[in-house]
Amino acid sequence: MTTRELQEVKKALKQALEEKQRLSQQLEQERNKPPQIVEKVVEKVVDRTDYTKIQRLEQDIQRLQQEKAQLEQKASKSTEYENELKRLKQELNEKTDELLALTQEQLRAKDSRMIYENVSYLTRDVGKWMNKLRLDIHNRRHVEGDSEVHRTIESCIKVLEETISELRSWVEVKQYQNEKGGAIDAEYAIVIESE
Secondary structure (H helix, E strand, O other), X not given: OOHHHHHHHHHHHHHHHHHHXXXXXHHHHHHHOOOOOOEOOOEOOOOOOOHHHHHHHHHHHHHHHHHHHHHHHHHHHHHHHHHHHHHHHHHHHHHHHHXXXXXXXXXXXXXXXXXXXXXXXXXXXXXXXXXXXXXXXXXXXXXXXOHHHHHHHHHHHHHHHHHHHHHHHHEEEEEEEOOOOOEEEEEEEEOOOOO
């Protein structure tokens, strides 16, 4: 039940109580009315009490009492619903906070794993190409002193040095060792160099 419905119920209850009070007063007035005696030649006492009106008023009072009980019951249920709604909202907020914390931890773990895999691929590929170049240079000794080969290797060295420099500016790696001396995991932190 909404706050507005609760206010309407309370308003209806107040009106019903006022109507009951007014009807009770009216009934009491009718009951306390002194009977009027008319004296005539014929001696006859006339009872002017309107019994149908009294009966109708008593029925109205009973109806209003029933409505009052129903309205009080609805107001009680409304309070229970509001308390339950507050409890459910609090529980939802707690679960949302737990989910956000879990999601952030999962994202951190995924990002760390992705960086680890990419660094592994880079290391593997650089090692593979270095072995291939070493083998090519060893097998083809006739390229020694070739200025084109020399410029190409110097260009490669320059690119690799720039890559290493850039990698150092991006991250610092802290490695944790397990009891047997092997690496457990690596933690990456962005480092901003001041110019």
